Amino acid sequence: MPQAAVAGALAAAREGVSVVLVGDEGAIRQELRAQGGELPVHHAPDTVRMEDHAAEVRRRKDSSIMQAMRLTKEGDASACVSVGHSGATMAAALFVLGRLKGVERPxxxxxxxxxxxxxxxxxxxxxxxxxxxxxxxxxxxxxxxxxxxxxxxxxxxxxxxxxxxxxxxxxxxxxxxxxxxxxxxxxxxxxxxxxxxxxxxxxxxxxxxxxxxxxxxxxxxxxxxxxxxxxxxxxxxxxxxxxxxxxxxxxxxxxxxxxxxxxYGAQPLLGVDGYAFIGHGSSDARAIKNALLTAKRAVEAELLPKIKAGMAALEPARAS
Amino acid sequence: MPQAAVAGALAAAREGVSVVLVGDEGAIRQELRAQGGELPVHHAPDTVRMEDHAAEVRRRKDSSIMQAMRLTKEGDASACVSVGHSGATMAAALFVLGRLKGVERPxxxxxxxxxxxxxxxxxxxxxxxxxxxxxxxxxxxxxxxxxxxxxxxxxxxxxxxxxxxxxxxxxxxxxxxxxxxxxxxxxxxxxxxxxxxxxxxxxxxxxxxxxxxxxxxxxxxxxxxxxxxxxxxxxxxxxxxxxxxxxxxxxxxxxxxxxxxxxYGAQPLLGVDGYAFIGHGSSDARAIKNALLTAKRAVEAELLPKIKAGMAALEPARAS
The missing domain is CATH 3.40.718.10 (Isopropylmalate Dehydrogenase)
Structure with missing residues (x-):
């Protein structure tokens, strides 16, 4: 877990976001100590790297992106924010969260x-x-x-x-x-x-x-x-x-x-059944903080149920 | 013929381009007199307007764009520069000049x-x-x-x-x-x-x-x-x-x-059998001057025969 991610997470936590860091626990705790902060950590022993194929993600259940998506699916987290491999993030979101009814392509x-x-x-x-x-x-x-x-x-x-x-x-x-x-x-x-x-x-x-x-x-x-x-x-x-x-x-x-x-932080992946955000690969601490704040704002604004309602309203029009 | 086109043409002529203005002769001569300049004029009684459909151009043989393209085809002009309707310019170029061998789409x-x-x-x-x-x-x-x-x-x-x-x-x-x-x-x-x-x-x-x-x-x-x-x-x-x-x-x-x-003046339409340039609709006198200079430069650099040669070199590769 890079220095910027931990710094951004700590800054977001100070502004009221309940952040759980997902990744190699030892490395994250070390970085937290170095920065003098404290946050809950969910251990994920594997990491999907930039050079890996996005499709691989399905087989890599222990990777940080799959674990973070799983936490979101099961309600242990409200949203998943990733600044890693964007293709892998999309693949994991589709695989774990699934598509919303009426959405052919998130x-x-x-x-x-x-x-x-x-x-x-x-x-x-x-x-x-x-x-x-x-x-x-x-x-x-x-x-x-x-x-x-x-x-x-x-x-x-x-x-x-x-x-x-x-x-x-x-x-x-x-x-x-x-x-x-x-x-x-x-x-x-x-x-x-x-x-x-x-x-x-x-x-x-x-x-x-x-x-x-x-x-x-x-x-x-x-x-x-x-x-x-x-x-x-x-x-x-x-x-x-x-x-x-x-x-x-x-x-x-x-x-x-x-x-x-x-x-303006992270980009939401819309059309999956959960909150998933994709940050810029070259995100600095401020970008990561803003991404986490954006995720919190989306959850509080009930973006997901409102998108579901919007898609449901489209259905009768499509059937007619 | 608007004021900018005549001003641009006169400026290009001062830099060595032999310009023929194509359009309503009376209006052009009046504008030339107003600007105190002299250039040959080829009369075209009709004008394709921005709101006209590009495909109409084929039937409007007396329009300025069709007449200018015809002069180019017949060798009375080396190149055609238009800052009017770009769709109509393309249609006229395709219809009058035709496509180069090996080019499916100019x-x-x-x-x-x-x-x-x-x-x-x-x-x-x-x-x-x-x-x-x-x-x-x-x-x-x-x-x-x-x-x-x-x-x-x-x-x-x-x-x-x-x-x-x-x-x-x-x-x-x-x-x-x-x-x-x-x-x-x-x-x-x-x-x-x-x-x-x-x-x-x-x-x-x-x-x-x-x-x-x-x-x-x-x-x-x-x-x-x-x-x-x-x-x-x-x-x-x-x-x-x-x-x-x-x-x-x-x-x-x-x-x-x-x-x-x-x-940087006008944009060439490449792949037609002649020199055709499409200028910005909102061209001022400087843009029109630069478009005419660009056309002259293309002719002098033998752009057309060199594109023909380039396409011919592609043929054996495609046939194999």
Missing amino acids: AILANIPTAKGFCALIDAGANADCRPTHLQQFAVMGSVYARLFYGLPNPSVGLISIGEEPEKGNELTREAHALLQKTPGIAFYGNVEGRDLLKGTTDVVVADGFTGNVMLKLAEGEAKVIFGWVREALTGGGFGTKLGAALVRSALRRVAARLDPAE | AILANIPTAKGFCALIDAGANADCRPTHLQQFAVMGSVYARLFYGLPNPSVGLISIGEEPEKGNELTREAHALLQKTPGIAFYGNVEGRDLLKGTTDVVVADGFTGNVMLKLAEGEAKVIFGWVREALTGGGFGTKLGAALVRSALRRVAARLDPAE
């Missing part, structure tokens, strides 16, 4: 900072190949999430495509567009384009997991590159520029913080 | 500014649904372009996916990966992810036109949002921040210019 939801606040991008990478009904289910789950987490009574839903008109796009989006138009319980805005993501045109952005993952990683990567260029321009200039840079540093830091994934 | 190439220079994103939006062989052809055409325009003897080619391993991605990318590995005449790097686009991991980035178009518009839109935030942070602060902002203004302007699509 999906990852990513909070994207926008000019207007946040938007919920779903699916951010769980399903590389999707059918129109999958996108419809993502829209319903994303709407429930945006209602609870963004406090919006009627969040708007955009479908990522390559033109605003319903007939623009690929085969998948054209069929999904027609389906979303007649989906009850969501406020379908219509097609949106790549530029709409950070503009915040809609509160929810629906995409297949391939497109969604490419978008998420592009958005994160571009912010890094642009701030790198800004840093270079400000430190590479003459005396006036350097003086100016010193004066605007804290203002620019606040802008960079708006785009830092660590700010 | 594709749009976009120059993306990266941390290392530029990369060629292909397809940036011409083909929403692609097959693996289309992506292979995009890779060959993109490599020829990068060799000529970026001066690279052996440009690297990345395939956009959602994981570095060959088996990561969707059905299309898994098959395309296998095909690209055995494609002669290109330097296939392997899969790249969304974050690699602006990092400049590879010189050419291959994507289906849906993903490519979403990426292009996301990248452009995000830059606008981030610079909006920076402006807001610098003008909204106290005296110190405002003073600092004044001192760093020109340094930040240079960063913003790096991301301005107008800097």
Whole structure:
């Protein structure tokens, strides 16, 4: 268990989260001692490593991710947060928690900072190949999430495509567009384009997991590159520029913080029968603390029963 | 003909491009007089408007885009540059110029500014649904372009996916990966992810036109949002921040210019039997000037015969 995970867990515990650490007990207790903290530990002798195949997880019942998911399934924990192998986390969640009724494909939801606040991008990478009904289910789950987490009574839903008109796009989006138009319980805005993501045109952005993952990683990567260029321009200039840079540093830091994934913690895996969160692989202590706080907030807001209700409301519409 | 197009054409003419303006002769001559310039005009009584369907273009032989494409086909012009309806431009190019041998789907190439220079994103939006062989052809055409325009003897080619391993991605990318590995005449790097686009991991980035178009518009839109935030942070602060902002203004302007699509002009439509360029719909005079300079450069560099040769080299590999 790395230093950052223990530090993040201790920080979350100080803010009221009851954290159980799952992993190699000896190593965790040692790190807890080193940091002068105390938390309950659930021993798991095995670890799924980044280079392992996600599918292996089913056979590795003693791994930390399978043990943590099992604790969640059995009610000993309310939620499972993992910053490890995201494929293995998804596989473990599907295997142990199972799918919710009406959800064909659980999906990852990513909070994207926008000019207007946040938007919920779903699916951010769980399903590389999707059918129109999958996108419809993502829209319903994303709407429930945006209602609870963004406090919006009627969040708007955009479908990522390559033109605003319903007939623009690929085969998948054209069929999904027609389906979303007649989906009850969501406020379908219509097609949106790549530029709409950070503009915040809609509160929810629906995409297949391939497109969604490419978008998420592009958005994160571009912010890094642009701030790198800004840093270079400000430190590479003459005396006036350097003086100016010193004066605007804290203002620019606040802008960079708006785009830092660590700010908005972990990404929920929606559509499984339990609370599962996937953190960034490169999470620092603050990201881990925020991930644990996000998990607590989801449980307290009753995200899971509300998603169940949203999916149930979709059923009669699908049967008709 | 809008004011920007005439101004851009006059500026390009001053830098050595022989421009023929195609459109309503009366309106163009009036604008030329207003700007105090002189250029040859080819009269086209009809205009395809943004709200028209692209497919209509075939029936509208008197439209400016069809007339400009016809001039190119017949050798009266070396290249056609359009900043109008991009769908109509593609349809006219396909109809009048035709496809190159070996190219199943012509594709749009976009120059993306990266941390290392530029990369060629292909397809940036011409083909929403692609097959693996289309992506292979995009890779060959993109490599020829990068060799000529970026001066690279052996440009690297990345395939956009959602994981570095060959088996990561969707059905299309898994098959395309296998095909690209055995494609002669290109330097296939392997899969790249969304974050690699602006990092400049590879010189050419291959994507289906849906993903490519979403990426292009996301990248452009995000830059606008981030610079909006920076402006807001610098003008909204106290005296110190405002003073600092004044001192760093020109340094930040240079960063913003790096991301301005107008800097790199128009996007070539590769795979048609002629030179066709599609400019941004919101092009200003500078963008139009740069688009015309780009077209001239492509003709002088013999981009078209070199793409033909690249496609011919692919043929025996495909037949075997």
